[in-house]
Amino acid sequence: MSERGSGLVGLGEFGLIDRVTARLSYGPAVLLGPGDDAAVVAAPDARVVASTDVLVEGRHFRRDWSGARDIGHRAAAANLADVAAMGARPTALLVALCIPPDLASGWAEDLADGLAAEAATVGASVVGGDMSASPTLTIAVTVLGDLGSRPPVTRAGALPGDVVALAGRTGYAAAGLTVLSRGFRTPRLLVEAYRRPEVPYPAGPAAAGAGATAMIDVSDGLLADLGHVAQASGVAVDVRRDAFEVPRQMRDAAQALGVDPYTWLLTGGDDHALAATFPPAVALPAGWRPIGGVAAGSGVTVDGRQWEGPAGWDHFR
């Protein structure tokens, strides 16, 4: 039992909610915060972007691999990245937390700190939520966002001739997860990338402003997610392997663990990079680099050929 917590059994649902909400602070978009039947959030252009992601212990995280704060960062990042991938700015999070009754209350408070800290990096706030006891630790996060009067950038607008570009890293989190799953705790670069993804949030609205034709958050793995873009847009996407640098720590870890590092780079999820397509005449905004091209056809290729190996991640398989 944590020194801070008497556990949920002792505090009760309302007591724990009070402890958690006492730790929060609110950005200017929050017109009414937690404590009532619902929150009220500003939606300046009369539209709101909304997305939900759920994390289940043992499937999306493990308490022996990540601290509560880390898990909060990662749960928030997965959602905030979805809003950025529409070209929008996140404004608010709502969190449904299901926790084993004997888990010390300090765990939930640390989780809330992580969620709030990650949201604060983009000026967003935790505005509401719900809590229940459950045998399975589960965190469902809903994010709201503001499009800033631009149309949303969907997966469906890529055109033949477009440039495929990437903002942020891929493969780092997947490599970190492999390292942890083999019982190691280093290299830190990879393990920390898994625990707290570094998401290029501002690159989303920047891409929308520059005229990106399609955009997606890389959560299932780059090739799988570009596959979603190819399918929704009715086009073919090709990725160039030489657009990816294998950092030293990743090369060393790959060698030690007997893994092809390009499997991490091209099919690893959880870094929440953003992938987008731009008309060829567009100068890519800061943070974006070209990694391939769009052509007539269907499917995703690497250097013109089908990728041999695992394509992505399906949480039911």
Add this chain to the structure above:
Amino acid sequence: MSERGSGLVGLGEFGLIDRVTARLSYGPAVLLGPGDDAAVVAAPDARVVASTDVLVEGRHFRRDWSGARDIGHRAAAANLADVAAMGARPTALLVALCIPPDLASGWAEDLADGLAAEAATVGASVVGGDMSASPTLTIAVTVLGDLGSRPPVTRAGALPGDVVALAGRTGYAAAGLTVLSRGFRTPRLLVEAYRRPEVPYPAGPAAAGAGATAMIDVSDGLLADLGHVAQASGVAVDVRRDAFEVPRQMRDAAQALGVDPYTWLLTGGDDHALAATFPPAVALPAGWRPIGGVAAGSGVTVDGRQWEGPAGWDHFR
């Protein structure tokens, strides 16, 4: 295994999401529905009301007491009522569903049908969500709503001299739950009230329009929820027992089961009635009836005295 479903193991996450979203339809507030990184929903007055509720199997529902469609209705109702209790009109739901991998896909489809059907009664739509395998069947729902240019009605505005009023039923769902928990399946009136609450959604915006000073969704039980209003408003609330009629089926069930029916009426949750306070000069809108009054002080009384018995419901106790 259902005749419709090969189960989640066979379909995978994307396959099941496709099956579920194929069943949905969208109201005018849905600017972009499921299938992208996020949905886009209209927020006509540049604000959005948002709330999240989570239901955990064995704690908030049991599959042997309610069908998947019923559980969908109830999960949606719990959320839609929170928006109505702010004086707003629900526009959209997002659903995070965690399901045991061997559960037949027909179950998730039926759940989605129930969620969508309940949302459709107020013109709202399911616009997004997420799905994961989990050992514990868990449904987290987020609801969005539109205030129609009115200020939100919070729990904090009740004033001494106000009338306390109720829209909808209390105690029916709690009675139905007691009946089910004792192994009975009738009276149908009570069991069905538990399975599919009849929520007076339009009474929320109507109360806001009429000048309600405070409002709350009765989910923890009338006395507990009026306690939240009393605390947030810094007032005392008194409820009159004679404002409540005990219907015949409830009286019979109470007698057979050895329960005081007023325990159901005054402390039972899950019907999602709305309770509000109105200035004494206001003519109550249709669907509302007076049940008590507000005075200076603190706490909740029944006929001027403290209520002896269970006060409400805390999911951790």
